[in-house]
Amino acid sequence: MRFSKLFGKTLRETPAEAESVSHQLLLRSGMIAQEAAGIYCYLPMGWRVLKKIENIIREEMDKAGGQELMLPVLQPLELWQQSGRYMSFGKSLFTLTDRKERRLALGPTHEEVVADLARRYVKSYRDLPLLPYQIQTKLRDEPRPRGGLLRVREFIMKDLYSLDADEAGLDESYQKMCQAYKNIYARLSLPALMVEADSGAIGGKDSHEFMVLTEDGEDEVTYCSNCGYAANAEKAQFIKTRTNAEFMLPLEEIATPATKTIEEVAGFLGVPSSQTLKAVFYYADGEFVFVVIRGDLEVNETKLRNKLKCSDLRLATEEEVGEAGLVAGFASPIDVKRIKVVADDSITLGSNFVVGANKPGYHFRNANFPRDFQVDLMADIALARSGDSCPKCGNKLSCTRSIEVGHVFKLGTFISEKFGASFLDKDGKSQPIVMGSYGIGLGRLLAAIVEQSHDDKGIIWPFCIAPYQVYLCPLNLEKSAVLPTAEKIYQELQSEGIEVLFDDRDDSPGIKFNDADLMGIPLRLTLSPRTLQSQSVEAKWRREKEVQLLPLDNLAVRVKKLLDETASSQS
């Protein structure tokens, strides 16, 4: 490709809208262009990269026994009503009505379509297992697209669905996919960590996410560097400390003026915050909920949502707390009536707690569960934080931001039962198909790679997905034989099967070098009157500082050899 003919220009200045590194570099290097919020065009350079990523994923899916197919973007809305996910997907589902007033959804994912296909084609245990997959555009009306390609409304996704006869089969498929995913990240030189994930209110048993640890991510991972335990912060467990088990003392009301926060109360009374109970109020699907947790801990809203089995969860406003007959800042689980009380099990790991008296300026001392109050639901709903103890080995946990570049889960029979997707087992008995689903967002993966592999000059593509392998960079085109020699090299490299971006622009060296660095092409070949004097070109790897001279003689073959060595060393 000749640079002068390339669709899309590099930008010298960063567009103001771009915040994350990947967004800035992808825009500046002319890989992508924004069309609307969360909607992007892939320009030729970016598209080349994306297609290479796609091929790597396709190869690994095929190797694992996957079968590629193509599924519709337009899906009958009835499928979504039938699975029950019309409600749970809510506003994220794009819907439309056709000319015959038939309601359709733009597929945000394709479990329904696959289940529908499965119920029509899978009749016997002999038909299973099956691993159909697709690589195509999906649409979700995200509440807030962000970070360039990191979170968008229209995206290309590889989704594989496993159909098995039983749990054991599902386990096997799941293992295969996890291995395939690890292969994919390894080939992309992307350090992705497999972490335990929340499967949501309608998920199955197991779910894992593949995370790239980086500050620009929007997820949070909690991990233990000692034993390797890692989980999405939404899911992370930890060992709760037990505070002194004292003899239960009688409940006692005490004046605590102007002490609304846990810190103020604890400070005023001279007790640690772990000796207090914190009250937090939520609305869960429209129902007011009183949450009690030990004062030194925070509520994990995902855990709470799962325990409550609700889809909509939000903090109650101060007015709503008042309307519920509670005094914000001094609320108490003691003597609450007609309100659902949910407690974290940390309230059993201590005694003689300080808790609100439900009147302004007063608390109780020596509150003990269950002597002084009851709860409707007791569970682990606490947020693991940096410094807490690892649930596996007891060492300190750490927290870090991350990008989710893959998500696998065991769906089970939830959807197949609703769809009547069943088969006859060896005993002639009807059984629901056991499903799993395994997704990778290609654009997000591409962005994560940029986040992970760049310097202050620009992108540094892993060799196997670089848009071009060689950046052919002649300087001072007018002088001596530079241009004709460059043209000749360009032809020779191409006939060796090398992907070349030929910078045929009559621009100054600085511009060319900077664009080469910005676009992250692995090998730069510079020729100038200077190198021609010694009948050579200068070769420089994007990720290295040193340069080497290559003789013009038999250049294409030499370059091919260099590239092959790099390709094999990186795989």
Next chain:
RNA sequence: CGGGGCGUAGCGCAGUGGGUAGCGCGCAGCGUUCGGGACGCUGAGGUCGGAGGUUCAAAUCCUCUCGCCCCGACCA
């Protein structure tokens, strides 16, 4: 959906006591340059996000609206 910010040339920005829009980069032409974003001259390019209003006169003041970004909520 709550909070904050921003919409003026392709990109980055200036321009409020109201008076028919500027700068840098980029782009086109000519010339000089040429190893890390060179220089001179000439030139093209703008419904000032949109609608309504106030005014003799609006990028600027008022009202409404649309879009984009960030934080949070949300998110298989």
